[in-house]
Amino acid sequence: MTTTYAALLRGINVGGARKVSMADLRALIEGLGHDGVRTYLQSGQAVFTSDRGDDDSLAEELARAVEERFGFAVDVIVRDHAYLRAVAENCPFPAAELEAKQLHATYLSAPVAPERFAEIDREAFLPEEFRLGDRVLYLYAPEGLGRSKLAEQLSRPRLTKGLTATTRNWNTVVKLVEMTRS
Template sequence: MTTYAALLRGINVGGNRKVPMAELRAVLQDLGHTAVATYLQSGNAVFTTDEDAGGEDGLAAGLAEAIEKHFGFPVDVLVRDHAYLKAVREACPFPAADLQPKQLHVTYLSARADAERFAEIDQPSFLPEEFRLGDRALYLYAPDGLGRSKLGDVLARPRLLKGLVATSRNWNTVVKLEELTRS
């Protein structure tokens, strides 16, 4: 059995696209997954499965289809296994242990994003905010938090992320999902 985290994008924000966690757990169980748990209300679920189902992308597509059928609206879903989540945590280019969790965020991406996609961003003009690319991940250091981050706003522009599913998590959630997926 492999343990995965499902990361749902854009649910339970501002009273829109409500996905109660109990119902999300039921949807995952109906798909045959086991050891289902959710973390927070922002679309984080952990589950185990022995299905290959097309790997992470196949599991994500199956869950997205089941969510749309159950809730009546589409939701972008990424599924990642423990090894990937651990690698993202360990590869953090910023000193996570020295920062407050609200200052550090990871945007998980559906595919690798090359530096050319972000070449137009004048990074020095946003200092002390910074970002770095990783393996299907973008790390953002925002000393005043994401809500006040000008660089975060620029990085979230649809044209920069065109063709990608992207969903962000603060460092506390990054750490917790890696811990919850340990077998």
């Protein structure tokens, strides 16, 4: 059965480092035997269809191919349309009422127990808030991610140890749902 996926590449084309053109990324994914390859923005989102593998094996395959082709390691998370749709539908914040810069989803490579974040004094960061979902962390940052003190805390190595984590703003979350719809 053919499934439509989104690949989220962490940290490419940020600050002039680890450059990958989207045309080269599309060609790379097509070269791996996947179809319907499209990219979104320059920050590492690609959509493709495949009739083999699963989220984890496809992510590993793409990460290996990027390193071989471009000469640097990149973390990759691959998720199918059903998962991406569930992330959008299960958002605990009023997404329709917020600006896209205020709401973010950090996709995680594995489930995370709430205890991992127990040390964070949530009250100290209000009005910023976060909530955990299924392999996703939702972040409400009224002043945007760049000014978020809570985002800074959430990205500390002790909290993300053993995980691949990559964050997207709400516009990108919604666009990926649309792009992966069959």
